[in-house]
Amino acid sequence: MRGDITSDSSVYLGERVKVLGKLVVEGDLEVGEGVVIDPEKVESRGWIEIKNPIPLIIYIFIYLMELLRRGEEGEVERIIQELVVDEETFLIQGKFLFLPRGGRISSQRLTSPGDVVIGPEAKIVGSVVSGGSVVVNEAAEVFGSIRAEEDVILRKNTVVHGEVEARGEVLIDSAARIQGDVAGRLIRATQDTIVGGKLRAEEGVELIPAESKEIEEKLRRFEIGLDLKEAFLEGEG
Incomplete structure (x- = not known):
C-alpha cells in the first residue's frame, strides 16, 4: 500500500502487509506477523496489538x-x-487449545486430521483445514479460509475472511459473513447471510429461517459424534 490510510473504526493489518504511507486509526489497531510499517507514521486512538505467531509460553x-x-x-x-x-x-x-495427534499449526494455517471446534468470540489468524467437520461458534472470526472433508457449520454472527469449502454440507446461521466463495455438496443459509463471492453446491442452495431447528439438530448430532469418538479413544486406552 503506497498511499495513506485513514479509518474511523478499528483496523487489522494481515500477515506481511507493507504500508508505505501514513496510517491514522480512530479505533484499535491489530498488526499481524511480518507487517512492514514506519512506527512514526502510525496514529491510533485506541489499543495497538502486535501479533506474535508463537508466544514464548x-x-x-x-x-x-x-x-x-x-x-x-x-x-x-x-x-x-x-x-x-x-x-x-x-x-x-480453563480455556485452552487441544491439538490432536497429526495436527499442525503454522503462522498461516491450522491443520487437524479430525474435527475442529472454534469457540465463541475466538479469533483465528490463518486458514483452517480439517479432515473432519468444522464448527465455528457464535461471534468467532477466522482471518483465512475454511476447508473440511465433511461439514462446516457457521453459527450466529461469525465472520470468515476467506473462502468456505466442504465436501459435505455447509450450514450458515443468522448474520454470518463470508468474504469469499462458499462451496459444498449442499448449502443451507439464513436470508441475512452475507457472502462476498459465489455459491457452488451440487445439490443446490436452501434458504432456512433464523433459529432453524435444522441447525440445532445438526449440532446435536455433531456433539454426539464427538462423544462417541471420545468414548472410543478412552476404550482403546
Missing part, C-alpha cells in the same frame, strides 16, 4: 512435551520449579 510447552516424550521427567519437574516464583501457583487456564 508455546515454545516452553513444546520443549516440555519433547522432554516427556524422551522420558526425562526429572528435567521437566526442574523447569516447572524454576517457573514457579515466590511459591506462587503455576496456573493453566
Whole structure:
C-alpha cells in the first residue's frame, strides 16, 4: 500500500502487509506477523496489538512435551520449579487449545486430521483445514479460509475472511459473513447471510429461517459424534 490510510473504526493489518504511507486509526489497531510499517507514521486512538505467531509460553510447552516424550521427567519437574516464583501457583487456564495427534499449526494455517471446534468470540489468524467437520461458534472470526472433508457449520454472527469449502454440507446461521466463495455438496443459509463471492453446491442452495431447528439438530448430532469418538479413544486406552 503506497498511499495513506485513514479509518474511523478499528483496523487489522494481515500477515506481511507493507504500508508505505501514513496510517491514522480512530479505533484499535491489530498488526499481524511480518507487517512492514514506519512506527512514526502510525496514529491510533485506541489499543495497538502486535501479533506474535508463537508466544514464548508455546515454545516452553513444546520443549516440555519433547522432554516427556524422551522420558526425562526429572528435567521437566526442574523447569516447572524454576517457573514457579515466590511459591506462587503455576496456573493453566480453563480455556485452552487441544491439538490432536497429526495436527499442525503454522503462522498461516491450522491443520487437524479430525474435527475442529472454534469457540465463541475466538479469533483465528490463518486458514483452517480439517479432515473432519468444522464448527465455528457464535461471534468467532477466522482471518483465512475454511476447508473440511465433511461439514462446516457457521453459527450466529461469525465472520470468515476467506473462502468456505466442504465436501459435505455447509450450514450458515443468522448474520454470518463470508468474504469469499462458499462451496459444498449442499448449502443451507439464513436470508441475512452475507457472502462476498459465489455459491457452488451440487445439490443446490436452501434458504432456512433464523433459529432453524435444522441447525440445532445438526449440532446435536455433531456433539454426539464427538462423544462417541471420545468414548472410543478412552476404550482403546
